[in-house]
Amino acid sequence: MADTPLYVGIDLGTTNSAAAVFDGERVSVVRNAQGASVTPSVVRLDKQGRVTVGTRARRFLEQDPTNTAAEFKRLMGTGKPIDFPAAAAARTPEQLSAEVLKALRQDITDQLNVTIERAVISVPALFELPQSAATSEAARLAGFARVELLQEPIASALAAGWRADGDGAGTWLVFDLGGGTFDASLLETRDGLLRVVGHDGDNFLGGRDFDWAITEYLASRLAVVPRRNNPEHAGALRALRLAAEDAKIELSRGDKAQVTLAQPLTIDGREVEVDLELERATVEHLCLPLVDRALDVCVRLMTTHGLAAGQLARLVLVGGPTVMPMVRNRVAARLEAGIAEGHDPMTLVAQGAALYAATAGLDGRAASVAVPVGRQVWLQYPAVSADLTPHVVGKFVGADPPAKVKLVRSDGAWSSTEATVGPDGTWLTSVTLLPRRACTFQIEARGASGELVVVSPPQLTIVQGLTIGDPPLSRTLGVALASGHVQTYLERGAPLPARRTFTHHTVETVAKGSSESVLRIPIVQGELSQAHLCRLVGTLDIGGDAVLDTVPTGTAVEVTIELDRGGRLAARALVPSIGQVFEHVAHLLVPDASPEALDASLRDLRRQLMELRTDAFRHGLGQVIEKLDRIESRLSEAERDIDAAHGGDADAAQRARRALLDVDATMTEADLARKWPELDEQARHAAIAASSTVGMYGTEAERTLLQDVMTAMDKARRDKDAAELERQMRLAQRLSNAAFNRTPEAWEWYFEDAASEVSKCRDLPRAQRLVTEGKAAIDRGDNGELRRVVKALWQLLPENSDARKKGFDSGVR
Amino acid sequence: MSRALIDNPFFVLGLATDASRIEVEREAQKLLGMLELAFPGSERYATPLGPQPRTAESVRAAVAALRDPYQRLVAELWARHAPAAAAEPPVREVAEPPRVGLRRALGWRS
Numbered sequence: 041m042a043d044t045p046l047y048v049g050i051d052l053g054t055t056n057s058a059a060a061v062f063d064g065e066r067v068s069v070v071r072n073a074q075g076a077s078v079t080p081s082v083v084r085l086d087k088q089g090r091v092t093v094g095t096r097a098r099r100f101l102e103q104d105p106t107n108t109a110a111e112f113k114r115l116m117g118t119g120k121p122i123d124f125p126a127a128a129a130a131r132t133p134e135q136l137s138a139e140v141l142k143a144l145r146q147d148i149t150d151q152l153n154v155t156i157e158r159a160v161i162s163v164p165a166l167f168e169l170p171q172s173a174a175t176s177e178a179a180r181l182a183g184f185a186r187v188e189l190l191q192e193p194i195a196s197a198l199a200a201g202w203r204a205d206g207d208g209a210g211t212w213l214v215f216d217l218g219g220g221t222f223d224a225s226l227l228e229t230r231d232g233l234l235r236v237v238g239h240d241g242d243n244f245l246g247g248r249d250f251d252w253a254i255t256e257y258l259a260s261r262l263a264v265v266p267r268r269n270n271p272e273h274a275g276a277l278r279a280l281r282l283a284a285e286d287a288k289i290e291l292s293r294g295d296k297a298q299v300t301l302a303q304p305l306t307i308d309g310r311e312v313e314v315d316l317e318l319e320r321a322t323v324e325h326l327c328l329p330l331v332d333r334a335l336d337v338c339v340r341l342m343t344t345h346g347l348a349a350g351q352l353a354r355l356v357l358v359g360g361p362t363v364m365p366m367v368r369n370r371v372a373a374r375l376e377a378g379i380a381e382g383h384d385p386m387t388l389v390a391q392g393a394a395l396y397a398a399t400a401g402l403d404g405r406a407a408s409v410a411v412p413v414g415r416q417v418w419l420q421y422p423a424v425s426a427d428l429t430p431h432v433v434g435k436f437v438g439a440d441p442p443a444k445v446k447l448v449r450s451d452g453a454w455s456s457t458e459a460t461v462g463p464d465g466t467w468l469t470s471v472t473l474l475p476r477r478a479c480t481f482q483i484e485a486r487g488a489s490g491e492l493v494v495v496s497p498p499q500l501t502i503v504q505g506l507t508i509g510d511p512p513l514s515r516t517l518g519v520a521l522a523s524g525h526v527q528t529y530l531e532r533g534a535p536l537p538a539r540r541t542f543t544h545h546t547v548e549t550v551a552k553g554s555s556e557s558v559l560r561i562p563i564v565q566g567e568l569s570q571a572h573l574c575r576l577v578g579t580l581d582i583g584g585d586a587v588l589d590t591v592p593t594g595t596a597v598e599v600t601i602e603l604d605r606g607g608r609l610a611a612r613a614l615v616p617s618i619g620q621v622f623e624h625v626a627h628l629l630v631p632d633a634s635p636e637a638l639d640a641s642l643r644d645l646r647r648q649l650m651e652l653r654t655d656a657f658r659h660g661l662g663q664v665i666e667k668l669d670r671i672e673s674r675l676s677e678a679e680r681d682i683d684a685a686h687g688g689d690a691d692a693a694q695r696a697r698r699a700l701l702d703v704d705a706t707m708t709e710a711d712l713a714r715k716w717p718e719l720d721e722q723a724r725h726a727a728i729a730a731s732s733t734v735g736m737y738g739t740e741a742e743r744t745l746l747q748d749v750m751t752a753m754d755k756a757r758r759d760k761d762a763a764e765l766e767r768q769m770r771l772a773q774r775l776s777n778a779a780f781n782r783t784p785e786a787w788e789w790y791f792e793d794a795a796s797e798v799s800k801c802r803d804l805p806r807a808q809r810l811v812t813e814g815k816a817a818i819d820r821g822d823n824g825e826l827r828r829v830v831k832a833l834w835q836l837l838p839e840n841s842d843a844r845k846k847g848f849d850s851g852v853r
Numbered sequence: 854m855s856r857a858l859i860d861n862p863f864f865v866l867g868l869a870t871d872a873s874r875i876e877v878e879r880e881a882q883k884l885l886g887m888l889e890l891a892f893p894g895s896e897r898y899a900t901p902l903g904p905q906p907r908t909a910e911s912v913r914a915a916v917a918a919l920r921d922p923y924q925r926l927v928a929e930l931w932a933r934h935a936p937a938a939a940a941e942p943p944v945r946e947v948a949e950p951p952r953v954g955l956r957r958a959l960g961w962r963s
Contacts, residue, residue, distance in 0.1 A: 535916070740934050
């Protein structure tokens with residue numbers, strides 16, 4: 041039926057990709073030309089320049105590895121082209137992903153006979169901004185007019201929750217072990233609303249680690265052992281790895297598998313026969329530590345949210361490796377929960393993406409250019425609704441609208457009351473849905489004398505089912521200031537899309553025409569209020585060669601940060617005094633990972649680790665030492681990947697780069713814990729100050745809130761959670777400030793404080809004038825004027841240069 | 854702290870503090886639709902500090918806040934204690950009649 045919308049979801053995976061469609065009632069997985077529900081993310085370019093995708097390309101991975109690319113998803117956003125010597129061509133990871141997307145898009149057309157222009161594509165939860173941008177670009181290259189990105193754990197949660205008829209109450213855990221990453225998400229469904237309670241994961245753990253563990257075991261049993269750090273051995277290892285992958289799948293069912301290669305491998309000039317027997321028990325033994333690592337993450341996540349083993353309502357397993365019986369048993373046993381049946385771990389993410397497309401109202405079909413017949417009406421309604429009686433809002437276009445509107449459900453069993461249309465054409469009514477069904481309503485409009493009016497569109501469809509609402513922002517986003525602090529723009533969990541504007545002031549002059557003077561506005565992501573502890577994700581530069589006029593110190597700059605539903609970033613800086621807008625955000629590319637650079641940072645991190653460790657021992661900080669031990673083992677793993685990077689494995693290089701970044705962050709955290717005594721004392725001072733000011737000047741609500749903050753502070757102190765203590769301390773300070781600002785003396789105090797530092801001010805004559813004005817204002821009792829003076833004085837006070845460096849050289853405050 | 858009143862999700866959505874989850878979602882979805890079609894009156898909401906401009910972003914932020922149990926508790930607290938904290942007499946010049954539940958949200962018994 042041409043009128044039914046078709047929602048498309050695509051799981052663009054590291055090893056396999058899949059597509060699913062949702063018609064409002066059923067989700068179905070799209071099969072490819074070979075009849076399979078998943079398509080390997082492998083692309084081959086032959087010497088005629090012909091492109092092969094999927095299973096047929098995967099077959100060439102062994103025979104013709106140089107002209108066949110796999111696992112390019114891990115290189116997304118690096119801008120690094122992959123060479124195809126036979127065709128004498130190179131393709132970027134985006135272009136290769138586009139080929140996979142094109143193939144899936146064609147499969148949908150072949151199977152359903154519709155052209156698809158819009159879809160939802162899933163991305164890993166912790167994809168960096170450039171990687172998301174690259175995914176959107178790939179979709180554009182594949183001919184999609186519009187795509188939305190959705191985080192993979194949310195997709196699998198949505199698909200798993202959709203099927204849970206009522207009995208899904210309680211907390212769920214989605215255990216998503218993909219090709220290269222592991223994600224654990226806790227979620228709950230209540231009243232048909234899905235809520236992601238928490239999320240944790242390991243970006244460096246996946247099925248490929250299983251494959252490598254098996255490969256290395258197989259390699260160790262060969263007559264000549266191939267090594268990962270030798271580029272000459274890459275071919276032999278690749279062949280072994282493919283065989284290991286097949287054996288692993290075979291052992292999901294049988295107890296024994298034979299690993300035999302048709303052709304002997306050539307290692308160091310010698311021919312080596314491969315004919316090994318692999319037992320299920322051996323594979324399980326090899327993979328067990330990896331599964332336990334994933335389970336540790338789950339336990340950590342559950343503990344954070346106050347859940348013990350046995351308290352989960354259900355477990356949902358996602359991803360290829362979870363097909364292994366050993367993984368299923370181990371997970372169910374350790375978490376003491378039943379595994380939800382009836383979910384295909386390989387296509388659940390694609391199914392969730394398709395369901396989400398419906399929630400987002402993203403009909404996949406190519407827009408038809410049918411000429412509207414009748415009176416045009418604009419409609420607003422939820423395409424998917426958890427609510428059984430949602431509202432429908434409409435507006436007739438043009439003058440003289442019909443007088444009444446009624447919605448009639450297509451099964452004829454229900455119709456709405458007649459809504460009266462306002463003089464401007466607007467009307468509002470609500471409809472009654474059937475549970476778990478797609479309901480179509482005819483729009484019946486009548487004129488003033490009761491005659492039927494033909495309207496366009498004549499009907500609307502609403503699906504009743506689980507909704508997730510707006511996707512939440514995964515990490516807090518803000519602007520680093522010259523003081524080294526962060527001005528938070530969008531808090532973690534903020535619903536996307538979101539936009540926020542704040543006014544900052546420049547701390548230095550940007551001279552017109554000077555290419556050297558550049559004002560930086562660094563955009564950072566992270567949960568801590570100190571900029572250097574957050575990740576720099578982009579910068580907005582106001583350069584001297586671009587400004588129309590010199591921008592003096594203290595000029596107001598209105599910065600707007602915008603994120604769309606997929607988490608794509610846009611930022612804009614408006615300088616009102618010269619009426620100029622700057623919007624080019626330099627997105628930091630995922631940096632190149634040369635083995636030499638990796639070696640250097642590894643050495644650097646090892647040295648830092650040593651210092652931290654000595655220090656931790658000296659102060660007897662047991663918890664810190666434990667954290668550092670974990671870092672140590674991560675570094676050893678990274679070292680192995682760097683070895684492989686020396687052997688020419690670009691993917692391992694990227695993996696190592698991210699592992700090192702991760703270690704860096706953990707180390708910073710450990711460092712914060714080391715400064716615990718200092719932080720603890722600061723927090724105590726803040727608490728004392730807040731309780732006295734709030735006690736004296738606070739409102740009842742503020743007092744209650746401060747109570748909560750104090751309780752949270754105590755908990756953070758008990759848990760030795762530095763980041764949380766810092767956050768609560770900030771809250772206490774904010775409450776304290778709010779109460780303090782209500783007192784008449786507040787601004788006098790601020791004035792005294794600023795005036796005492798007047799000698800440090802930039803524009804001394806002006807600062808002195810302001811001080812005189814301020815004194816006069818106090819004498820007159822003019823609080824409004826005093827406020828203006830203080831704010832002007834603050835503009836003139838300098839920023840500390842050390843602080844500024846920590847704020848990524850920010851030029852604003 | 855006046856932002857805690859001005860941006861209070863219950864005021865943004867014009868709901869009473871005892872509104873159920875479904876009511877919150879339903880009201881937000883309706884308001885988003887009305888804003889999109891520029892319904893008269895939908896672009897402002899009443900607070901104890903006078904009417905405030907309502908945008909699609911503020912509506913989305915309000916729902917998100919009410920979905921989170923802790924944030925909802927804080928919002929309920931502020932909405933209930935609002936009259937005591939307000940420096941100015943509540944709502945005088947509103948373009949439209951106060952929404953159902955608003956009086957209750959402001960602490961009246963009726």
